[in-house]
Amino acid sequence: MYFLTITRAVSVLAGGRYDGSPDADGNIVLNVAASLESNDWQIIQSPFMCENARTIEFTHSLVVGGDTLKYVEVTAIDIYGKIFPHSDQNELRRVA
Numbered sequence: 001m002y003f004l005t006i007t008r009a010v011s012v013l014a015g016g017r018y019d020g021s022p023d024a025d026g027n028i029v030l031n032v033a034a035s036l037e038s039n040d041w042q043i044i045q046s047p048f049m050c051e052n053a054r055t056i057e058f059t060h061s062l063v064v065g066g067d068t069l070k071y072v073e074v075t076a077i078d079i080y081g082k083i084f085p086h087s088d089q090n091e092l093r094r095v096a
Contacts, residue, residue: 001014001015002014008049009048010044010049012034013042013043013044014033014034015032015033015034016032016033016041018030022065023063026065027063027064027065028064029061029062030061030062030064031060032060034057035056035057036056036057043055043058052079053077055076056076057075057076058073058074058075058076059073061073068091068093068094069092070090070092073087073088074086
């Protein structure tokens with residue numbers, strides 16, 4: 001489960017399932033998602049945001065392996081009838 005509140009009056013409760021299996025490279029991969037249509041993992045936002053720049057989908061992937069932690073997240077936003085993906089990613093490495 002992953003929770004995020006954005007100061008522009010949007011809250012995201014994203015979730016997913018992890019089966020305990022590493023990927024082909026031996027990394028632990030955690031994926032969560034939320035959408036307006038989901039009954040379990042939802043996006044809640046103010047009336048203004050719903051009318052002008054509503055968030056319709058959110059995905060977040062976290063990969064942990066060895067001395068590295070990486071994440072990628074994508075937020076799909078419907079702004080005045082056009083859908084725009086906003087993405088963010090980063091990597092943290094432990095140094096000895």
